[in-house]
Amino acid sequence: xxxxxxxxxxxxxxxxxxxxxxxxxxxxxxxxxxxxxxxxxxxxxxxxxxxxxxxxxxxxxxxxxxxxxxxxxxxxxxxxxxxxxxxxxxxxxxxxxxxxxxxxxxx
Numbered sequence: 001x002x003x004x005x006x007x008x009x010x011x012x013x014x015x016x017x018x019x020x021x022x023x024x025x026x027x028x029x030x031x032x033x034x035x036x037x038x039x040x041x042x043x044x045x046x047x048x049x050x051x052x053x054x055x056x057x058x059x060x061x062x063x064x065x066x067x068x069x070x071x072x073x074x075x076x077x078x079x080x081x082x083x084x085x086x087x088x089x090x091x092x093x094x095x096x097x098x099x100x101x102x103x104x105x106x107x
Contacts, residue, residue, distance in 0.1 A: 004079070006093070010098070011087025016045065019077040019084060026073045026086045027099035032066045037092030039058065043075040044104075046083040074106065 026043045042059035060071040077084065086103055090096050 004085055007089050007091040009087065009089045011042075011085055011089075013083060013085045016077055016081035016084045018101030020079050020081055022059055023106040024075050024077060024084065024086075024103060025051040025077075025106050026103050028071060028088075029068045030062055030066070030088075030101045031068045031099075032042050032062045032064065032098045033095040035063050035064055035090065035092070035096060037063070037094075039088065039090045039094070039096035040072045041073055041088055041098070042086065043073045045077055045081050046085070047078055047080045048052070048082045069101070 011012050018079040024043060026041065028037065028041055030041060043056065044057050048051055058073050058075040060073050062071070073086075075084075087097050088096065
């Protein structure tokens with residue numbers, strides 16, 4: 001196909017119980033080449049309510065071509081959080097690289 005269909009995803013998932021009530025900071029250096037749509041460094045916090053799950057999504061987006069640059073995503077983890085997902089996605093054609101990725105709690 002002339003254009004990729006869908007997206008690529010590299011991520012990790014952890015339980016939220018040890019992070020409830022805290023602020024998470026996900027940092028990493030990104031380099032992009034010919035990203036036609038977008039690449040995202042992200043944190044998703046899943047919260048369970050009595051009737052349905054809610055997802056809070058926080059991300060830093062890059063497009064086009066860029067040399068290495070630092071990016072940061074900050075997310076609050078509420079008391080009802082059950083799962084935290086963080087990582088990198090690429091939608092459409094292009095190339096994105098990640099280095100020095102870290103997930104930490106803010107002071």
